[in-house]
Amino acid sequence: MTAKRRIHLAAHIPGVNNTTVWSAPDAGSQIDFSSFEHFAANAERGLFDYLFLAEGLRLREHKGRLHDLDVAGRPATLSILSALAGITRDIGLVGTLSATFNEPFELAKQLASLDHLSGGRAGWNVVTSSDAFHGANFRRGGFLDFAERYERAAEFVTVAKELWNAGTDRPVSHHGKHFDVEGTFPVPVSPQRHPVVVQAGDSADGRSFAAQHAEVIFSRHSEFGAAKAFYDDVKGRLAGWGRDEDSLKILPAATFVVGDSPRDAEEKARETALAQVSPQTAIAFVEQIWGRDLSEYDPDGPLPDVEPVVDATVTRGRVRHDDPAVTARAWRERADAEGLSIRELVIALSGRHSLVGTASQIADEIDRAVQDRATDGFVIVGATNPHGLDEFVARVVPELQDRGSYRTAYDEGAILRDTLDLPPLVEGATSLARDGAAV
Numbered sequence: 001m002t003a004k005r006r007i008h009l010a011a012h013i014p015g016v017n018n019t020t021v022w023s024a025p026d027a028g029s030q031i032d033f034s035s036f037e038h039f040a041a042n043a044e045r046g047l048f049d050y051l052f053l054a055e056g057l058r059l060r061e062h063k064g065r066l067h068d069l070d071v072a073g074r075p076a077t078l079s080i081l082s083a084l085a086g087i088t089r090d091i092g093l094v095g096t097l098s099a100t101f102n103e104p105f106e107l108a109k110q111l112a113s114l115d116h117l118s119g120g121r122a123g124w125n126v127v128t129s130s131d132a133f134h135g136a137n138f139r140r141g142g143f144l145d146f147a148e149r150y151e152r153a154a155e156f157v158t159v160a161k162e163l164w165n166a167g168t169d170r171p172v173s174h175h176g177k178h179f180d181v182e183g184t185f186p187v188p189v190s191p192q193r194h195p196v197v198v199q200a201g202d203s204a205d206g207r208s209f210a211a212q213h214a215e216v217i218f219s220r221h222s223e224f225g226a227a228k229a230f231y232d233d234v235k236g237r238l239a240g241w242g243r244d245e246d247s248l249k250i251l252p253a254a255t256f257v258v259g260d261s262p263r264d265a266e267e268k269a270r271e272t273a274l275a276q277v278s279p280q281t282a283i284a285f286v287e288q289i290w291g292r293d294l295s296e297y298d299p300d301g302p303l304p305d306v307e308p309v310v311d312a313t314v315t316r317g318r319v320r321h322d323d324p325a326v327t328a329r330a331w332r333e334r335a336d337a338e339g340l341s342i343r344e345l346v347i348a349l350s351g352r353h354s355l356v357g358t359a360s361q362i363a364d365e366i367d368r369a370v371q372d373r374a375t376d377g378f379v380i381v382g383a384t385n386p387h388g389l390d391e392f393v394a395r396v397v398p399e400l401q402d403r404g405s406y407r408t409a410y411d412e413g414a415i416l417r418d419t420l421d422l423p424p425l426v427e428g429a430t431s432l433a434r435d436g437a438a439v
């Protein structure tokens, strides 16, 4: 009998968006350290590989004001992770940090420091960030065409690895298209040497970047068929870089609702979706596509009969690449076919949970997705902060352990790369590509 594939789980620290129900009775602060402390302790009790923070570089705006349906603001990623390093022992600490709006020397220094402080548990989710709205916060403004963003990200990661490899032992001299770095790195070589590199882009360029540079991908494809297609596509790119299937882990985001029975779970999922998509949230969601004020419309009524405004910027800070007219037509067709009000449509579009069922059903679904190679695991996203994953850890984790595909303890003193079952780094390498592979 072949051994079962091991499930890898990450715990997503809630972001500032309507997936998180900030109006829930047990909702805590998104700023107080006690929230992060509770979240991390629970995730470590659940033996997750790592806890994971997204990054928003600018607060969202809607109709010319800060978007007041989200909770605004939270502390900086590396500050949170450094504080958590002091109160956790085994769990990985992974933060999202932009390769478009940072400098490699500074970021490499911060990440190597986190790797030291945490005893080898640091990870970096390399994102290229969205648009000029975010860029306006930075000296460079909205610079970098899409095509150049991954080029810069690749050189950024390469420079960071040169610095991490060198530590304080020798000077680094890098001269490339995007960066000139000359000097000695101030931080000695860290326990993992390179913090684990995670990636979250979805385009062909993003996937190629991941196949060459990343060790984990945070993906949005959680449904079995879509997850499998993504897995096959990305893992299929690895051979071109001389890499094995297991050298890159793919972990899609997955929301969940656990019930005492399948019916109880469905009812709870419905309640959660209604809390996530308030009447005002539903209108704001549709306004993003229509590009105009729709506050006079009834969220329990039909979609607006007026057409969307082209090139509107009613919402800033969330990218939609789609053509509003095409999206509006598709939404109208769906609402007509299924008899959906505005709010019902928004729930159908955005409020669907990935894993809904009893703890046993959810464990079966996760296990099947991993054993059938649709994924290597999931980034679990709760609906509240800081208690959103408590139930998952208490009820689903023991079921996963019963199936023999989830750890029952951390390996003593393991670095994050080992917790993720990644191959050891090749000494001195700045690329994960093996000798002779296309570079």
Ligand SMILES: Cc1cc2nc3c(=O)[nH]c(=O)nc-3n(C[C@H](O)[C@H](O)[C@H](O)COP(=O)(O)O)c2cc1C
Residues within 6 Å of the ligand: 053, 054, 055, 056, 057, 096, 098, 126, 127, 128, 129, 130, 200, 201, 202, 203, 204, 205, 206, 207, 218, 219, 220, 253
């Ligand atoms: C699942 C997922 C999560 C992301 N999380 C973040 C984030 O937290 N912060 C950020 O600035 N960009 C984030 N991004 C944006 C990516 O870095 C990238 O800018 C964007 O997806 C466009 O690249 P692509 O066309 O290759 O997907 C995320 C993207 C995906 C797919």
